[in-house]
Amino acid sequence: MISRVIHNVVSFFKIISGVMLILMMVVTCADVVGNMFGYPILGSEELVGIMASILLAFALPFAHREKAHIGVELLYQKFPEKAKKINDGVIELVSSVFFLLVAWQCWGYGGQLRQTGQVSAVLELPTYYILYSVSIACFLLFMVIFAEFFSLTNGEKK
Amino acid sequence: MSMYTLVGIIGILVLVAVFFTRIAVAYAMAIVGFAGYWYLTNSTAALSLLSREMYGVFSSYGLALVPLFVFMGFIAFYTGVSSKLYDMAYKIMGGVRGGLAMATIFACTAFGAICGSTTATAATMGTIGLPEMQRYNYGNRIAAGSVAAGGGIGILMPPSVVLIIYGILTQLSIGELFIAGIIPAVLVAFLFVLAIMIYCAMYPDQGAKGEKFSIRRKAFAVLEIWETVLVFLLVMGGLFFGFFTPTKAGAVGSCSLLVIALVQRKLSFKNLLNAVYDTLKTSCMVIMLVAGATIFGRFLALTKIPMESAEFVTNLSLPGWAIIGVICLIYLVGGCFIDALALITLTIPIFYPIVTNLGYDLIWFGVIIVLITQMGIITPPVGVNAYIVKGIAKDIPLEEIFIGIIPFLLALIVAVALLIAFPSIATFLPGMIG
Secondary structure (H helix, E strand, C coil): CHHHHHHHHHHHHHHHHHHHHHHHHHHHHHHHHHHHCCCCCCCHHHHHHHHHHHHHHHHHHHHHHCCCCCECCCCHHHCCHHHHHHHHHHHHHHHHHHHHHHHHHHHHHHHHHHHHCCECCCCCCECHHHHHHHHHHHHHHHHHHHHHHHHHHHHHHC | CCHHHHHHHHHHHHHHHHHCCCCEHHHHHHHHHHHHHHHHCCHHHHHHHHHHHHHHHHCCCCCCHHHHHHHHHHHHHHHCHHHHHHHHHHHHHCCCCCHHHHHHHHHHHHHHCCCCCHHHHHHHHHHHHHHHHHHCCCCHHHHHHHHHHHHHHHHCCCCCHHHHHHHHHHCCCHHHHHHHHHHHHHHHHHHHHHHHHHHHHHCHHHCCCCCCCCHHHHHHHHHHCHHHHHHHHHHHHHHHCCCCCHHHHHHHHHHHHHHHHHHCCCCCHHHHHHHHHHHHHHHHHHHHHHHHHHHHHHHHHHHCHHHHHHHHHHHCCCCHHHHHHHHHHHHHHHHHHCCHHHHHHHHHHHHHHHHHHHCCCHHHHHHHHHHHHHHHCCCCCCCHHHHHHHHHCCCCCHHHHHHHHHHHHHHHHHHHHHHHHCCHHHHHHHHHCC
């Protein structure tokens, strides 16, 4: 049940990321074309930068789920089955705790930036949104990895 | 040796050991870097390092570049531009001995000009080029070798994801790095063709002559690839003449390719979604590598290893080219075991100060590293492209593929030697940017 909810949230985040990618492309092209006719889009680079950070943050859990990250398989394949499971369990536990820490720290730092009222140079958009989105994405990533760990340990009991 | 240096060396050893657990390389760098930083400072400093560095990476200049250029490559991949490129190269070169293998190299180079991924290039050219070469009874070695090695040209030919990452990590101009890659990439392509010619002269039965075409049909084939030429000229021309920033070039490139594909009805909605989602996956993989390398780099900086090794190497009183040679050797050996991008993000914090101290041009050094990693992706045991070829042509034994790669590996070594002897091959074009 919980894993299905996580799965759906990850997929929802993936769609937001995809929309951001198309928007980034369209806004930048509109700026290039507008510039040729003397109507550039004010602060388009800032907008695109913020979109890029949301895109990349929100796609993190999806990328993890789809095993997009590079790992070294060389020795692992020679491990016995039991050692592979213990190895995977330890990795998942450590990685999930790590991303929980990142989520917590980014949320806190975002709060600090919010209080100091830091904004971008041209459009004066608040920058703490970047940290909040990284924090939310890392929290979801923690849930994804922890769910993997949970299903691995449960599978072993059976 | 100071305590800090010792902790740094232990950190590096632990990291290498942790790699073998199959953990994502990016996660491993971040976790080990964080733990080491904590050990050398305190929990508050280490925890705040996490948020500061994540913010730094996710708000960095050049961040938007990665998804935009990766997207351009995947659109090209899903629209089947590659078959036209192969067709053009085949009509021009197919008639000579080894011509089909040469056509594969040129088609790979052209595809690399709009796609930054080597695996995508090898996969797409493998499915087109390999059956053709088998139809003309080409030897397995030359057929598999040309696809695997040709696919690698994509990481040097701009737009190149590896060069973007190098640019972000070193804060060099990504536009200049792109421009610097063009001539070396073409040089490598020519050296590959030369390798095929020599190989076919030695073993004439391995690469039979293909069909010959009239000049008229050759000319038509060249006209057929107008989309690729147009997009490449738009992106690189815009960068070269200073019309665009690299981000704008990436957006214009992917948008124009997308519009052409949609107008020609070459891209279904399903494939558009595939291109978008593949882009998200690759971009996240890349950006997490940068984040991991940044956190690990901060730990290394605290241990002073990069500065001390730079000082040590400078005091060795060895000639510069010998030190560059040793660095190349480290990349070559490392590239056999670790993925190219991961290796670069991991080692840049250490080698960058050394090369800076020696007074070398850093754009030139970027091109050299990319050339070396190009060798890594075709050498055993990790050579990704060799496995991709194996995945497409299941009947060719892996040993045959790795043997087939040898002539191309020699060509790459010649290319590196030429670049070390004549750095202007890489620095000449960026020097002309107005």
